[in-house]
Amino acid sequence: MTDETPEDDAPPLPADLRFLKTLVTVLTAVMILGVITIVMLLVIRLNGAGAPVLVHPEVFEIPEGVEAVGYSVIDGYTVIIGDDGVIRVFASDTRRLMDELNLRD
Known part of the structure; x- marks a missing residue:
């Protein structure tokens, strides 16, 4: 048992x-x-991350003869780097130039 x-x-x-x-x-x-x-x-x-923000540097006013080497979108601003050594910061919504930084000074 x-x-x-x-x-x-x-x-x-x-x-x-x-x-x-x-x-x-x-x-x-x-x-x-x-x-x-x-x-x-x-x-x-x-x-569902959404579509990436597409920004074309052609829609921003950069000086004649300057080609865009690189661009980025950061917090509502578009940063375009030109082949002349100048970084241009634009407001993405108004496309207005906010600041320029010259790298060759």
């Missing part, structure tokens, strides 16, 4: 242990839902 009792003959759990078991089960379910939600939000955010 064995000393093990069948599951049907097991005494019921005390109230504190039943509460703890329920609490752990609920916590596990909430954590699983939280991880699923975070993964879904990351997938949505990374897939």
Whole structure:
């Protein structure tokens, strides 16, 4: 004979242990839902990053004979680097020249 009792003959759990078991089960379910939600939000955010901002240096007024070597968009400003060694900062929305920095001085 064995000393093990069948599951049907097991005494019921005390109230504190039943509460703890329920609490752990609920916590596990909430954590699983939280991880699923975070993964879904990351997938949505990374897939729907939107179209990149396209800026063409031709729409900004740079001096005649100066070619754009590089350009970038930073916080609402468009920065155009010319082959004359001058960095020009334009407001992206109004296309107005805000500042010029001469690198060859």
